[in-house]
Amino acid sequence: MGEKDQASSTVEVRELSQLLQYQDGSIVSRVLLKNKGGTTTLFAFAEGEGLSEHTAPFDALVLAVDGEAEIQVGEEKFTVRQGETITLPANRPHAVRATGRFKMLLIMIRT
Numbered sequence: 001m002g003e004k005d006q007a008s009s010t011v012e013v014r015e016l017s018q019l020l021q022y023q024d025g026s027i028v029s030r031v032l033l034k035n036k037g038g039t040t041t042l043f044a045f046a047e048g049e050g051l052s053e054h055t056a057p058f059d060a061l062v063l064a065v066d067g068e069a070e071i072q073v074g075e076e077k078f079t080v081r082q083g084e085t086i087t088l089p090a091n092r093p094h095a096v097r098a099t100g101r102f103k104m105l106l107i108m109i110r111t
Helices: none
Strands: 027-035 038-045 050-054 059-073 076-081 085-088 094-109
Touching (some): 038 059
Antiparallel strands (some): 050 094, 059 085, 059 094
């Protein structure tokens, strides 16, 4: 048997929005699950913070947990608000900019 990720061996109910707190002028993140199939990471962005344009080799799903952000995929810009999702296709440039305080869950699936 291979090694188990500690997070995957613990079963508990947790309130997603409370797992990570905002920090002024910063982006903070917390990996909630990681294994060979992919990763699930929670991010908290202070107002105006963001991730510059980049690509990833895998498809990803963003779930807005709190607040709102502008997410650019290729040349298109989208506003994503609490409770909404957006798919980030593999190998397509994308960027995130929080228009207010913003929390998102990023689910990246490796293939």
